Amino acid sequence: MQRxxxxxxxxxxxxxxxxxxxxxxxDATNDDDYHYEEKVDGRGRGELIRLCLAAANIEFxxxxxxxxxxxxxxxxDGKLLFNQLPLLEIDGKNLTQSNxxxxxxxxxxxxxxxxxxxxxxxxxxxxxGRDFLTPFLPMVFKxxxxxxxxxxxxxxxxxxxLFEKVAAANGTxxxxxxxxxxxxxxxxxxxxxxxxxxxTECFNGYPALKKVYDTVTGLDSISSFLKGxxxxxxxxxxxxxxxxxxxxx
Amino acid sequence: MQRxxxxxxxxxxxxxxxxxxxxxxxDATNDDDYHYEEKVDGRGRGELIRLCLAAANIEFxxxxxxxxxxxxxxxxDGKLLFNQLPLLEIDGKNLTQSNxxxxxxxxxxxxxxxxxxxxxxxxxxxxxGRDFLTPFLPMVFKxxxxxxxxxxxxxxxxxxxLFEKVAAANGTxxxxxxxxxxxxxxxxxxxxxxxxxxxTECFNGYPALKKVYDTVTGLDSISSFLKGxxxxxxxxxxxxxxxxxxxxx
Numbered sequence: 086m087q088r089x090x091x092x093x094x095x096x097x098x099x100x101x102x103x104x105x106x107x108x109x110x111x112d113a114t115n116d117d118d119y120h121y122e123e124k125v126d127g128r129g130r131g132e133l134i135r136l137c138l139a140a141a142n143i144e145f146x147x148x149x150x151x152x153x154x155x156x157x158x159x160x161x162d163g164k165l166l167f168n169q170l171p172l173l174e175i176d177g178k179n180l181t182q183s184n185x186x187x188x189x190x191x192x193x194x195x196x197x198x199x200x201x202x203x204x205x206x207x208x209x210x211x212x213x214g215r216d217f218l219t220p221f222l223p224m225v226f227k228x229x230x231x232x233x234x235x236x237x238x239x240x241x242x243x244x245x246x247l248f249e250k251v252a253a254a255n256g257t258x259x260x261x262x263x264x265x266x267x268x269x270x271x272x273x274x275x276x277x278x279x280x281x282x283x284x285t286e287c288f289n290g291y292p293a294l295k296k297v298y299d300t301v302t303g304l305d306s307i308s309s310f311l312k313g314x315x316x317x318x319x320x321x322x323x324x325x326x327x328x329x330x331x332x333x334x
Numbered sequence: 335m336q337r338x339x340x341x342x343x344x345x346x347x348x349x350x351x352x353x354x355x356x357x358x359x360x361d362a363t364n365d366d367d368y369h370y371e372e373k374v375d376g377r378g379r380g381e382l383i384r385l386c387l388a389a390a391n392i393e394f395x396x397x398x399x400x401x402x403x404x405x406x407x408x409x410x411d412g413k414l415l416f417n418q419l420p421l422l423e424i425d426g427k428n429l430t431q432s433n434x435x436x437x438x439x440x441x442x443x444x445x446x447x448x449x450x451x452x453x454x455x456x457x458x459x460x461x462x463g464r465d466f467l468t469p470f471l472p473m474v475f476k477x478x479x480x481x482x483x484x485x486x487x488x489x490x491x492x493x494x495x496l497f498e499k500v501a502a503a504n505g506t507x508x509x510x511x512x513x514x515x516x517x518x519x520x521x522x523x524x525x526x527x528x529x530x531x532x533x534t535e536c537f538n539g540y541p542a543l544k545k546v547y548d549t550v551t552g553l554d555s556i557s558s559f560l561k562g563x564x565x566x567x568x569x570x571x572x573x574x575x576x577x578x579x580x581x582x583x
């Protein structure tokens with residue numbers, strides 16, 4: 086059994102991926118390591134970057150590390166600024182820190198607002214979306230029932246009304262302005278979890294936020310992503326087992 | 335004894351502060367509540383914003399909340415997007431989320447890089463600086479000895495070499511380019527703690543990072559801030575006692 090690391094290494098496009106795969110395959114035990122069906126990754130910190138790439142209509146390839154040696158080689162090659170994954174290889178750059186990767190992709194795709202008023206509003210909502218997500222991150226690492234109970238008791242009652250207020254005040258089906266921004270993407274990630282675990286009833290009493298959810302998930306780019314192979318499955322025992330084994334948690 | 339909240343409410347300039355003080359004084363028990371010498375705040379999430387305002391040469395006033403009613407009034411007035419402090423009132427905006435406040439001020443002062451290459455590098459280093467700071471945040475809330483032991487054993491050995499590498503590669507006395515950026519400010523905050531708790535010996539073996547520290551703390555704007563009344567004292571038992579009492583921790 087090979088060792089597996091939990092983070093994705095994201096490629097900008099297939100050309101780059103092919104080039105790097107050629108190098109990396111020399112360390113891998115077989116060529117099938119990079120096929121989608123063999124990936125063991127969950128969502129983790131990479132899911133936001135995948136959502137941003139999808140929203141930006143940037144093609145990419147997920148690349149999961151199967152060998153610790155491959156991870157160490159990335160460090161040795163100076164690709165990991167803080168020795169951490171995920172890594173986004175894009176435009177000849179090695180980007181790490183998921184928030185920085187998300188903002189970089191969002192800037193490329195003009196998802197950061199039309200002016201400074203929008204920019205700072207989007208940035209605050211982005212941060213709020215991250216806070217909304219945080220309580221869900223330990224899912225299955227801690228008991229799923231406990232995480233869901235905490236989310237239901239504290240997280241949703243705090244954030245759903247706050248984002249509803251913003252959505253209602255804007256009224257366009259987006260949180261800021263009249264088109265998709267990084268704010269919507271950040272908030273979409275926890276909303277997807279809410280729907281996944283609690284059903285669309287989670288939107289009861291929050292019609293404007295439901296409209297944002299419907300609008301954003303109805304975009305071709307996002308809709309295709311959610312149905313496609315890049316969307317990672319939710320945390321489960323297998324995923325948690327892999328992570329614990331590989332990272333010695 | 336009045337109830338006191340731990341976060342600062344930052345004002346853009348004294349004009350604004352005066353106007354708002356006039357309103358707020360109606361709720362306060364006496365006019366002295368807003369004097370510097372009575373503040374009970376520690377550094378918390380507001381210290382980064384103070385550093386950014388100082389670096390940007392933007393005058394501001396710290397405003398600490400002494401009454402829970404005043405905090406609730408801020409919520410009622412719709413000033414706190416996520417019902418959280420700190421709040422930065424600037425340019426007629428009510429900004430929350432400390433990272434968003436820091437980036438806003440940094441954009442105003444052109445501290446985010448000259449081009450996209452610099453911008454994303456600064457953003458990654460900014461995030462790394464936040465990660466470097468995180469283990470210090472529970473200081474005194476957890477035993478100071480335990481926090482310092484953890485920092486010495488894990489945090490410094492991880493981050494000092496990484497930032498040294500960046501500082502050495504750039505070589506200008508700044509982490510990116512040849513002038514102050516948000517990256518330097520983010521990393522300065524934990525470096526100040528390292529020096530405060532471990533002395534300048536913490537830079538042994540890290541001469542390029544020491545040069546960054548000396549360069550940045552030698553700037554008039556930063557030097558004046560560190561010697562002035564805006565710089566908050568380090569966490570102590572009194573501060574922790576106040577926070578626990580007010581926030582029911």
